[in-house]
Amino acid sequence: MIALDNYSKKNTYIIINSDGYSVTDSKNMELVENGEGGFSEDDEFLGIFVENNKFFFLYNEKKYETNPDEMSCTNERLNNGMRNFKVKIKDKTVCDILYKPYISPLALPFGDDEDEYDYLLYLSKLLHDKNSIQNFITGMNNLKKFYS
Numbered sequence: 739m740i741a742l743d744n745y746s747k748k749n750t751y752i753i754i755n756s757d758g759y760s761v762t763d764s765k766n767m768e769l770v771e772n773g774e775g776g777f778s779e780d781d782e783f784l785g786i787f788v789e790n791n792k793f794f795f796l797y798n799e800k801k802y803e804t805n806p807d808e809m810s811c812t813n814e815r816l817n818n819g820m821r822n823f824k825v826k827i828k829d830k831t832v833c834d835i836l837y838k839p840y841i842s843p844l845a846l847p848f849g850d851d852e853d854e855y856d857y858l859l860y861l862s863k864l865l866h867d868k869n870s871i872q873n874f875i876t877g878m879n880n881l882k883k884f885y886s
Contacts, residue, residue: 741767742775742785745857752776752785754796759783770885773878774864776857778823779837784861788878793871795825797833804828806872811865813858823858825865 740754749764752775773787775796785796795802795809804827813823816836825833839856864874 739769740787740789741769741771742773742787743771745774745776745860770882778835778858786864788875793875802827802832806868809871811862813862823862
């Protein structure tokens with residue numbers, strides 16, 4: 739089983755097994771987390787994780803094994819207020835989501851981060867470039883070692 743920290747709902751994890759995925763409360767969590775997961779504005783499931791020193795990108799029901807050299811991710815702000823999140827692996831587009839991000843009414847007065855409520859923007863920062871992906875992989879491997 740794979741356990742992903744659920745960015746979309748605090749204090750929960752997304753558990754992936756052969757039957758699909760489920761969301762569980764962190765109090766019921768007995769596994770060491772393998773990565774980050776969450777849901778787009780249209781409830782599409784996306785995540786990244788490390789298992790047996792291999793890096794994976796998840797998009798809905800598909801799992802892609804890849805490495806930092808083969809992957810690129812962009813999240814462009816468009817003129818109409820929409821954003822375009824795109825992931826390519828070996829120059830093949832595996833994820834292309836056009837969405838209108840939720841903007842908190844408290845963002846301006848209290849200075850919330852732009853990615854506070856935008857999982858795809860957060861994910862694109864983790865996948866920004868080869869170094870950030872490698873840092874994620876290293877961090878997940880260190881977490882696994884710490885709890886082993």
